[in-house]
Every structure is written in structure tokens, then in C-alpha cells.
Amino acid sequence: xxxxxxxxxxxxxxxxxxxxxxxxxxxxxxxxxxxLRQFRDAFSxxxxxxxxxxxxxxxxxxxxxxxxxxxxxxIDYDDGPHVQRLRLQILTLLRQQxxxxxxxxxxxxxxxxxxxxxxxxxxxxxxxxxxxxxHKPWVETELQRRGIRTVEWSYVAAEHRHVIRERLSxxxxxxxxxxxxxxxxxxxxxxxxxxxxLPTDDSDHFVGVSDFMGNAIPLNVGAVVWxxxxxxxxxxxxxxxxxxxxxxxRFGYCGNDFAAFELLDPSVVTEVEALxxxxxxxxxxxxxxxxxxxDYLLNEDTLLFAEINARLQGSTAVSAAMAARAGHSDIVLExxxxxxxLEPVMSMTLQDWASELPPTSQVIVHNARHxxxxxxxxxxxIAKDWRIELTPSRDLFIEPGAVIARIVAPRQVTxxxxxxxxxxxxxxxxxxxxxxxxx
Numbered sequence: 001x002x003x004x005x006x007x008x009x010x011x012x013x014x015x016x017x018x019x020x021x022x023x024x025x026x027x028x029x030x031x032x033x034x035x036l037r038q039f040r041d042a043f044s045x046x047x048x049x050x051x052x053x054x055x056x057x058x059x060x061x062x063x064x065x066x067x068x069x070x071x072x073x074x075i076d077y078d079d080g081p082h083v084q085r086l087r088l089q090i091l092t093l094l095r096q097q098x099x100x101x102x103x104x105x106x107x108x109x110x111x112x113x114x115x116x117x118x119x120x121x122x123x124x125x126x127x128x129x130x131x132x133x134x135h136k137p138w139v140e141t142e143l144q145r146r147g148i149r150t151v152e153w154s155y156v157a158a159e160h161r162h163v164i165r166e167r168l169s170x171x172x173x174x175x176x177x178x179x180x181x182x183x184x185x186x187x188x189x190x191x192x193x194x195x196x197x198l199p200t201d202d203s204d205h206f207v208g209v210s211d212f213m214g215n216a217i218p219l220n221v222g223a224v225v226w227x228x229x230x231x232x233x234x235x236x237x238x239x240x241x242x243x244x245x246x247x248x249x250r251f252g253y254c255g256n257d258f259a260a261f262e263l264l265d266p267s268v269v270t271e272v273e274a275l276x277x278x279x280x281x282x283x284x285x286x287x288x289x290x291x292x293x294x295d296y297l298l299n300e301d302t303l304l305f306a307e308i309n310a311r312l313q314g315s316t317a318v319s320a321a322m323a324a325r326a327g328h329s330d331i332v333l334e335x336x337x338x339x340x341x342l343e344p345v346m347s348m349t350l351q352d353w354a355s356e357l358p359p360t361s362q363v364i365v366h367n368a369r370h371x372x373x374x375x376x377x378x379x380x381x382i383a384k385d386w387r388i389e390l391t392p393s394r395d396l397f398i399e400p401g402a403v404i405a406r407i408v409a410p411r412q413v414t415x416x417x418x419x420x421x422x423x424x425x426x427x428x429x430x431x432x433x434x435x436x437x438x439x
Contacts, residue, residue, distance in 0.1 A: 003346035005420045007337055008035055014340045015099060022049075023090070024103030025070050027059055028389065029312060032320045032332045033101075043086060045070065046403070047390055056093065058085055066372070066393050069401030071182030071253070076107045078126075087112060094120040101336045104311035105256040124290045131311035134179050135290060137208060141335035143305055146282065148275060150305040151297060152369060153208040164209055165192055173214040174251075178204050182314070183241065184401075186381035188212060216297040217419045218306070219264075220256060221276050221350065222319055224334040225288050231280035234331040234346045235319045235353045236261045238417045239295065240363060240369070245420075245428045248368040248401065258322070259359035259412035264298075266351070271303050272296060273350045276279025279308065288315040309439075317389075318362045318408060363407040363420065364390075365428055367398045367436065374398070376437030380430055385410040391435060404435045413437055424426050 015038045022030040022042040027049030033039040034051055042049040043057040046067055048059035054181035060075075061067045063082040075083060087108070093099070102109055105127040113122035124130075131138060140150045148337035153176070156163050167173055168189060177185040189195065218241050237256035240246070246254040261269075276294050283292060293309035316331060324331035329337075329346060337344075348356075367373055375396055376377075379388045390406040398404055413424040420428065433439050 004324065004327050004329050004333070005316055006061065006345040007329040007333055007342075008414050009432060010345070011036060011333065011337050011340065012038070012343050014337075014342060018065050018097045018099050019093075020336070021090070021093065021098050021100045021120075022102075023100060023109055024312070026103070026390070027057060029103055029141065029320075030101075030315045030332065032324055033336065034332050036190075038099075043090055045073065045075065046392075056089070058086065058089060061392070061396060065395065066397045066399060067402040068399050069184075069366075070403065071184040071249075071332065072401060074106075083108070091115060099123055099340065101334075101339060102108070103316075107311070111390040123336060125288065129287065130310055133286075133292075133308055136176070136180070136307055139308050140305065143279065143282065148278065148305050149302070151210050151213075153210045155206050156209050158205045158207075159272060161195060164189070165195055168192055168195075169211065170211075172214075174210050174212050177207065178206070181309075183247075183249045183255040186249070186251040187248045213299045215298060215416075216299040216304075218294040218314070219272060219295075219298055219303075220293055220315065221272055222291065222293050222313060222315060222331050223276055223280050223313070224291050224331060224338055224344075225280055225284045226334075226338045226341055226344055227289060227341050229281065229284040230344055231284065231352055232276050232334060232347050232349075233273060233276060233353070234334075235315075235322060235357060236269070236350050237315060237361075238264075238414060239418075240414060241417050243363075243418070243420060243428075244368070245425060245432070246364060246368065247366045248370065252401075253314055253364065254366075255361065255363040255406075256318065257361040257412055257414045257417070258319075258354075258357065259361055260414055260417075262354040262359075263412070268298060268303060275303070275305065278304070283308075283310075290338050314364060315362070318360060318406075322357045322360055325358075328356075359411045361409040361411065361413040361424075363409070363413060363424060363428060364403055365405045365407065365431055367400055367402050367404055368432075369436075369438070370400050371437045372397045372399050373438070375404075377434050379405060379434045382407075382427060386427075388431060398436065405431050407431065 027044040218239040221236035238260040240254035293313040295306040320330035387408040
């Protein structure tokens with residue numbers, strides 16, 4: 001019996017006759033749950049899960065006719081009629097005995113959970129408990145106190161913007177909100193003129209400021225915190241960041257290159273693993289439970305902590321699919337298992353993952369225009385073993401920043417995370433044109 005089969009058996013026994021319900025930003029992130037007989041209902045913001053076995057598979061975008069930018073949209077701030085319709089569907093379903101797994105906690109789902117108690121068991125964290133781990137200054141200062149080297153952020157009050165102006169004379173700066181996802185709101189300042197264009201509606205009244213490290217390589221790793229405090233690791237990658245053909249954001253998230261991570265110096269891989277286990281233990285000591293991710297910057301020979309993603313990640317579906325093909329438990333199954341109070345069936349090192357899994361990368365292509373676009377077509381044929389996923393249906397409007405495709409490649413596509421090889425770049429361009437009808 002593989003580790004995957006063993007964990008599936010434990011989850012099945014724990015769920016019993018309860019149905020398993022998924023709520024996430026993408027339906028396809030729950031693909032590995034299809035092996036569980038109890039999983040028949042999925043709700044998502046985008047990308048309804050296409051599977052014949054599903055009793056319910058609903059995406060908010062199919063109700064609204066619009067695909068949103070997942071790095072800025074938050075269902076907790078959407079009181080529209082389509083969200084209310086989605087809420088009613090979930091409430092109706094949860095009259096039966098159920099366990100609910102989520103990509104990320106939300107007030108939307110927490111409210112449904114309490115209203116459905118005790119029939120429904122909400123796996124994972126209550127939103128108000130999880131939200132602390134999304135406050136970046138608190139997380140990084142706590143980790144600094146524990147001896148973990150982080151990106152050197154200064155926290156500048158809104159009333160002290162002259163400090164930013166003075167620092168610009170020494171070189172470009174990065175400005176970051178205190179809560180952000182996928183690079184949304186993170187800015188590169190090159191001149192004083194840009195200061196006058198900065199938003200002034202930050203409710204925290206301060207921003208993070210750091211020197212721009214133009215040669216740093218962005219790294220990411222996934223992991224799971226279990227109820228016992230154990231930490232299990234999942235495939236690591238070089239992240240794709242700020243690709244002009246994929247996003248309009250200077251530091252926008254554009255994908256992951258798992259194959260490129262394997263080529264890093266073994267000492268770097270070892271350090272990433274050690275730091276992630278330390279960070280996971282810190283999370284566990286504070287009551288965190290379930291999947292999380294950690295971003296690092298490799299600046300020359302120095303590894304710096306960048307941020308925690310207190311949730312599943314954009315790499316989830318591809319990471320889980322790779323693990324499944326190798327017969328290993330994946331981050332989604334373990335996220336559910338941890339929420340059920342189970343214990344891990346295996347523990348792999350990052351080097352184990354890198355050596356066992358086939359070379360794989362994913363490139364996330366967003367609507368980089370500054371206005372909504374209508375879907376005009378489907379991607380053209382691509383090379384063998386390459387896949388294009390997450391493409392929207394033709395009746396959707398695509399908001400600025402929304403995903404139009406995920407390109408999955410059977411090889412390395414980047415060296416630094418800030419560029420693509422020529423073939424992949426051409427494929428991104430042709431996919432963009434095919435889907436939106438514009439170059």
C-alpha cells in the first residue's frame with residue numbers, strides 16, 4: 001500500500017458517511033479529493049470542478065458571468081445577489097452531516113459553518129484566528145525574534161512619507177501593504193514623482209519599505225501543520241514573478257518552476273527545509289492547523305524569509321497532481337486529514353520530492369490589460385505533454401488581473417523566476433491572443 005492509499009483509507013474511515021464539501025478559489029484545486037467516495041460537492045470562486053461523479057459543482061463566476069482577479073477579490077466584501085445565492089446553496093446542502101474543507105478560511109464560510117452547526121464540521125481554522133497569520137509585519141517581526149533572517153523591512157507611518165523620499169536617493173525601493181496576496185499592491189519606486197501617486201487609503205496608516213534586490217531569486221515551498229505539531233513538506237519551486245506577458249503587476253505571481261528548484265545548490269535546499277520546519281513549528285505552537293506556504297528570497301548566497309501564505313497556494317493543483325502520480329500523499333489530502341485530526345502517514349524531504357518527481361513547471365497567464373475583456377476563443381494546439389488549464393468559458397468577461405490560463409510544462413522554463421525561455425514566452429503570447437483576441 002502506498003502512502004497515498006494509506007492516507008486515503010484513514011480519511012475515508014474518519015469521514016464515515018459524512019459528505020465532504022470543498023470551498024475554494026478554484027474548483028480544480030480539489031482534484032485529488034475525487035478519490036474519496038464522500039467527495040461529491042464543490043463550490044468555488046472560479047473554475048468549477050468538472051467531474052462526472054460530482055453532485056454539485058458550482059463556481060461563482062458562472063453565476064455572475066465574470067471571472068475576478070483572485071489576488072484582489074475577497075468574497076467577505078461581496079454582498080451581491082449571486083453571493084447570497086451561493087450562500088443559500090451551501091446552507092441547504094449542509095443540513096446533512098458533512099465536513100467542509102476550504103482553500104482559505106473566510107468570514108463567509110465561518111458564518112455558514114456556525115449556522116450549520118452541529119451537522120457540519122468546518123475543517124481547519126476559524127477565520128478570525130487565521131487572519132493574524134496574514135498580517136505580514138507581525139509575522140516577520142515574530143520570526144526575527146526567533147533568529148530567522150527576513151527581508152529587511154522598515155515600517156513607515158503615513159505621516160512620515162518624507163523618510164521614503166530620503167531613502168530613494170540611495171536606490172529603488174519596494175513598498176508593500178501589510179496584507180496582500182499574489183503581489184497585489186506591492187510597488188517598485190524608482191523616483192520621487194511616484195510618491196505622489198501612492199494610494200492613501202491604507203487603514204493601518206503605515207507601509208513596509210525595503211531596498212529592491214534586483215538579483216534575488218524567489219523561492220516557495222508548501223507544507224502542512226498537523227494537530228500533533230508535526231510538519232510535513234511538499235514540493236518546492238522557483239516562483240515566477242512579474243512577467244510582463246503574464247501580469248500587469250511588477251511583483252505579480254505568475255507560476256512555479258519545480259524543475260528549476262532541483263538545480264539549486266544542495267545547501268540552499270537544506271536551508272529552505274530547515275527554516276520551513278522551524279516556521280511550521282512556530283505556527284503549530286500558536287494553534288495553526290493545515291496547509292501553508294513560505295516564500296523566500298535567495299539574495300546571492302543569503303536566504304531571506306519573505307512571507308507566509310496561511311492557506312493553500314497557487315501551486316496547489318500542480319503540486320498535488322505530481323504527488324499523486326508518484327503514489328504519495330499530497331498537500332490537499334493532508335490539509336483535509338490535518339483538519340480531521342489525523343496524523344501523517346509519511347514525511348519526505350525537499351530533496352526526496354525533487355528527485356522523485358518528473359520535471360514540471362506552471363505558468364499562470366492573467367489579463368494584463370487595465371479593462372475587462374471578453375473571451376474570444378480557446379488556446380491553440382501545443383506540444384506533447386504540455387497542458388493548458390483554467391481557461392474560461394466563452395460567455396465570461398475577464399476582469400483585469402484575472403487568470404486566463406495555466407500552462408503546465410514538462411520541464412524547466414526559467415532560470416531566475418523573472419524570465420521565461422523563448423518557447424514558453426511564445427506560447428504565453430499565443431495563448432493570450434487566442435483567448436482574448438488581442439496581443
